[in-house]
Amino acid sequence: MIPRPDVFFLPAVGGEQRLCLFHAPAGTPRSKLLYLHPFAEEMNKSRRMAALACRALAEAGHAVLQIDLRGCGDSSADFGDSGWADWQADVRLGLEALDARVPGDAPLWLWSLRAGGLLAAADWGRTVNHLFWQPMTSGKLALQQFLRLKLAAEMASGASKGLMDQLKTELAAGRPVEIAGYRLGAALASGLEAAKLTPAGQAGRVEWLELSTREDATLTPVTEQAVKSWQDAGWTVRTQIVQGPGFWSTSEIELAPALITATVEALS
Structure with a gap:
């Protein structure tokens, strides 16, 4: 055993x-x-x-x-x-x-x-x-799929328009974003995207x-x-x-x- x-x-x-x-x-x-x-x-x-x-x-x-x-x-x-x-x-x-x-x-x-x-x-x-x-x-695709969880959560309120670009802008500026209960930092996002x-x-x-x-x-x-x-x-x-x-x-x-x-x- x-x-x-x-x-x-x-x-x-x-x-x-x-x-x-x-x-x-x-x-x-x-x-x-x-x-x-x-x-x-x-x-x-x-x-x-x-x-x-x-x-x-x-x-x-x-x-x-x-x-x-x-x-x-x-x-x-x-x-x-x-x-x-x-x-x-x-x-x-x-x-x-x-x-x-x-x-x-x-x-x-x-x-x-x-x-x-x-x-x-x-x-x-x-x-x-x-x-x-x-x-x-593709890490780029993996990141996009994860970010889309935020879009799905915001669709009901109509607040999803332009949200993907906003998330990418925040990450590019080195600021974390909140996705489905997870705080995603720029260092992790950029590394995943490049993988x-x-x-x-x-x-x-x-x-x-x-x-x-x-x-x-x-x-x-x-x-x-x-x-x-x-x-x-x-x-x-x-x-x-x-x-x-x-x-x-x-x-x-x-x-x-x-x-x-x-x-x-x-x-x-």
Whole structure:
């Protein structure tokens, strides 16, 4: 039986801390994974799925580390005071902590969900494989979608006219904006906007998993183009669409068991 995860706070710069959960397998780990959560409220909606997947991976022999990025979950600081560079530094912290927990040459994976993939797609100075769950290929699009939450909230009052331009003007001036209960700072917005899901660093493996409620679903042309860019850069990419809801955005907490099964099989 797999024990409960080890919950601990990882020291960070300035006396801050990052909440981490380490899921240890029984025996020698087949691989080690660092999980990078999605953006804002999508993180909260995805916690149950992430927890179930971590347990399933640990039961299959993989070591998994979850980390709450700066200003997220139970980690130090406020979301509005966090920047993209802070989150990049947190990934490095997580990788160091994972190395300490799992020494040796077990294959390393960055497992990311949605906008977490934009953070994962960087050169980390070492061989890293990628497990993408429904990755977003454009940070600019991710930011626009997040800002549209404000527009949707204001439409009923008729105050949405010109609001998108106002939000962008505020961010460009270095001032934070309030979106769906989150204070979004300029440093985080600009970093997200500039991020792209493009290959970087030494080529390895990519397991690209997407969800759909349609049985005949296929990858979008944008996704196909992104996959090709990784393949052209020398990465071995496998794509799969599995049945399930977009649990990161549903009104109620939902699960996609087929995604967990496909994930374990992909890494096996």
